[in-house]
Amino acid sequence: MAEPQSENGRILVLDDDARIRQMLSRYFEDEGYHVTSVGDGNGLRVSLQAATFDIVLLDLMLPGGEDGLSLAREIRASSDIPIIMLTGRDDVVDKIVGLEVGADDYIAKPFHLREVLARVKTVLRRRRPQNPSPPPAASEEVLRFEGWTLDPGRRQLTMADGTAVDLTTGEFDMLLVLARQPGRVFTREMLMELTRARNWEAFDRTIDSQIARLRRKIEPDARRPSLIKSVRGVGYVFTGKRSE
Known part of the structure; x- marks a missing residue:
């Protein structure tokens, strides 16, 4: 049945x-x-x-x-x-x-x-998406920083030795938004909008929780982050050094 x-x-x-x-x-x-x-x-x-x-x-x-x-x-x-x-x-x-x-x-x-x-x-x-964005093209720029490789087309994050790191969809999208514009400070509202493209209500903890989980996967020391730093009272900024 x-x-x-x-x-x-x-x-x-x-x-x-x-x-x-x-x-x-x-x-x-x-x-x-x-x-x-x-x-x-x-x-x-x-x-x-x-x-x-x-x-x-x-x-x-x-x-x-x-x-x-x-x-x-x-x-x-x-x-x-x-x-x-x-x-x-x-x-x-x-x-x-x-x-x-x-x-x-x-x-x-x-x-x-x-x-x-x-x-x-x-x-x-x-x-739930309101106006879903199309998936990134396979030819989209691959981002490299601090020994990491972030491939939007394959939606894959790998370490310097080629080991893939499992990220949820939300974690991958969060890292991609931040890594594309190193040095830019993003508010939680901006991150919510850019990573979800959904009709939403302010819920800062959702972003904070996502960042905390992402840090545990990519930071040498999640308690002293060097790649994704907090900007008190504002949001977050990606400080990893990009490489070719």
Whole structure:
């Protein structure tokens, strides 16, 4: 039997509480979404391999040794799928850590279903393209800096020894925008617009999280960045030296 199609999107819910899974599934299905719900990390992995989703609602506190933060890191290592963290603790530290590992938003339990719906719509609205740009031509200039090679045509970043570094789509686009114009200071708003070309609402943490993940992959010391530097109160600037 063919899987039902949804006009609004596909949601993957991970929560160890069956009542919450059922509540979210019923509510979002009534709102026109297709929902898949699972109770642990293994179910999450199987579902992500079996189907494509528009957003993940991910519980922070899970039994069995895995938690939402580790699963968010795992998802973000290979995918830009939006993630909203759900948690029973309204801890500022947990919230910041969740956003830094790649979550797009954070909702504390108990929550109102209408609030969750509003957050989902906002995140999806930021993510969906309005006027998508065409993919870069294969002949587009290859950028070289500090031993790195950034190839827009192949969408590949390689180290000096030729080893390829895995970047998500968002990380690659962020690095490409910055590396094309070394020395230029970009505000978060400019980076959001240039890397996503989407209808969005100001969400500085999205950019900060993306930069933090990118630094961990390309900087010799992510705590003392030498390629992508912060400009206090403004945004970021690429300071790597270009080479031919």
